[in-house]
Amino acid sequence: MSANPGEPARHDPFSPEALDPLPCFQAWFAEARALEPNDPDAMALATATPQGRPSVRMVLLKNITADGSFVFYTNAQSRKGEELRANPNAALCLHWKSLRRQVRIEGVVSEVQSQQADLYFRSRARGSQIGALASDQSRPLNDRVTLEARAAEISALYPAEVPRPPHWTGFAVHAHTIEFWQSRADRLHDRMLYTRIPGGWERCLLYP
Ligand SMILES: Cc1cc2nc3c(=O)[nH]c(=O)nc-3n(C[C@H](O)[C@H](O)[C@H](O)COP(=O)(O)O)c2cc1C
Numbered sequence: 001m002s003a004n005p006g007e008p009a010r011h012d013p014f015s016p017e018a019l020d021p022l023p024c025f026q027a028w029f030a031e032a033r034a035l036e037p038n039d040p041d042a043m044a045l046a047t048a049t050p051q052g053r054p055s056v057r058m059v060l061l062k063n064i065t066a067d068g069s070f071v072f073y074t075n076a077q078s079r080k081g082e083e084l085r086a087n088p089n090a091a092l093c094l095h096w097k098s099l100r101r102q103v104r105i106e107g108v109v110s111e112v113q114s115q116q117a118d119l120y121f122r123s124r125a126r127g128s129q130i131g132a133l134a135s136d137q138s139r140p141l142n143d144r145v146t147l148e149a150r151a152a153e154i155s156a157l158y159p160a161e162v163p164r165p166p167h168w169t170g171f172a173v174h175a176h177t178i179e180f181w182q183s184r185a186d187r188l189h190d191r192m193l194y195t196r197i198p199g200g201w202e203r204c205l206l207y208p
Pocket residue numbers: 039042055056057058059060061072073074075078079080081137138
């Protein structure tokens with residue numbers, strides 16, 4: 001089963017020719033972007049406290065680096081940001097319903113360079129930039145009026161360029177494992193787990 005008609009077999013995670021999960025992910029992601037009606041870039045991000053208490057929420061995948069890091073942007077002072085500062089281990093899960101596919105990624109997180117965060121922040125819509133400044137993400141909010149008043153104040157304060165708040169930044173999950181799951185008949189699904197080893201990846205088929 002090819003990942004995409006016309007794609008080389010090495011981009012199909014189940015092909016014997018696939019040695020690197022990153023082009024396989026890119027091929028699946030391209031198909032998801034073409035087919036999923038909503039948020040093909042949405043992924044669940046799991047974090048945990050140093051004591052191992054987990055939490056999970058959705059974030060958007062904004063970039064995949066050549067070295068296999070999956071980048072999202074958020075408020076570093078949010079619950080997820082604080083958990084990642086105390087425990088940089090994270091897991092991601094993407095589910096593309098129309099394609100009946102799942103990808104699970106586990107790895108260690110680091111913050112992106114501030115220039116990269118600036119670049120991405122500048123590419124966002126003005127309303128989103130103002131929202132990033134106005135929101136004390138994950139903190140209690142008295143009422144919605146307070147949030148809207150803060151957004152209006154910030155908009156008046158910065159009629160031209162909105163500066164990136166230093167705590168709003170990108171996090172890169174450097175993948176240690178990437179698992180591809182494809183639904184098959186009778187729940188005999190395909191699963192292929194890629195694990196990073198020095199200089200490359202090893203892979204292993206898993207029971208569904
Ligand atoms: C589809 C979807 C995409 C989202 N993308 C992001 C995102 O990229 N960054 C972000 O900070 N929050 C995003 N959110 C909101 C988070 O799920 C979450 O509510 C927020 O970041 C606070 O999480 P925390 O309190 O665990 O830190 C998204 C929510 C949904 C439903």
